[in-house]
Amino acid sequence: QVHLVQSGGGSVQSGGSLRLSCAGSGDSFSQYCMGWFRQAPGKGLEGIAVIARDGTTTYGESVKGRFTISRDNAEKILYLQMDSLKPEDTAMYYCAAVFGLYSGNGCPTGLFIPANYKYWGQGTQVTVSS
Numbered sequence: 481q482v483h484l485v486q487s488g489g490g491s492v493q494s495g496g497s498l499r500l501s502c503a504g505s506g507d508s509f510s511q512y513c514m515g516w517f518r519q520a521p522g523k524g525l526e527g528i529a530v531i532a533r534d535g536t537t538t539y540g541e542s543v544k545g546r547f548t549i550s551r552d553n554a555e556k557i558l559y560l561q562m563d564s565l566k567p568e569d570t571a572m573y574y575c576a577a578v579f580g581l582y583s584g585n586g587c588p589t590g591l592f593i594p595a596n597y598k599y600w601g602q603g604t605q606v607t608v609s610s
Contacts, residue, residue: 481506481599482504482505482506482508482509482512482577482599483504483505483506483599484502484503484504484558484575484576484577484599484600484601484602485502485503485505485601485602486500486501486502486503486573486574486575486601486602486603486604487500487501487502487503487604488500488501488604489573489604489605489606490605490606490607491607491608491609492565492606492607492608492609493608493609493610494565494566494567494608494609494610495564495565496565496608497561497562497563497564497565498562498565498606499559499560499561499562500516500559500560500562500573500575500604500606501557501558501559502514502516502557502558502559502560502575502601503555503556503557503558504556504557504558504577505556508579509553509556510533510551510553511533511579511580511586512533512577512578512579512580512586512599513530513531513532513533513577513578513579513580513582513585513586513587513588514530514531514549514551514558514575514576514577515527515528515529515530515531515549515575515576515577515591515592515597516528516529516530516547516549516558516560516573516574516575516576517573517574517575517576517592517594517597518569518571518572518573518574518606519571519572519574520568520570520571521571523571525574525594526540526542526571526592527540527591527592527593527594528540528542528543528547528592529543529547529548529549529560530549530587530591530592531549531550531551531558532580532585532586532587533580533585533586533587534585534586535551536585536587537549538591540592542568543562543569546562546563546564546565547560547561547562547563548560548561548563549561558575558577560573560575562606565606565608566608567608567609567610568608569606569608570606570607570608571605571606572603572604572605572606573603573604573605573606574600574601574603574604575600575601576594576597576599576600576601577597577598577599577600578596578597578598578599579598
């Protein structure tokens with residue numbers, strides 16, 4: 481079991497950068513498949529980045545080349561570095577985790593399906609102004 485606590489976020493102008501953090505508690509943090517999701521006003525949850533237990537990363541098309549997901553297993557922290565931010569990046573951002581029982585790199589086949597993740601952070605707001 482893992483408990484996730486998020487920090488970071490806030491308001492920034494278009495083109496700026498922000499970094500989100502997601503601190504995990506509990507054992508075996510390194511074995512979890514972890515991801516970042518976001519929800520814009522009036523829209524559903526969108527999966528944007530996933531990192532497997534072996535460090536393999538996958539990005540959604542909307543953030544590819546601008547956002548970087550990383551993890552520090554020793555400190556039990558998941559990060560999302562967000563660069564070249566756009567107004568359309570404005571959303572509530574959530575970190576999520578699922579224990580890596582899946583074959584291969586431990587992540588579920590549906591990487592960006594929210595229902596595949598068992599543990600969630602509390603969410604943090606990111607607002608990008610033009």
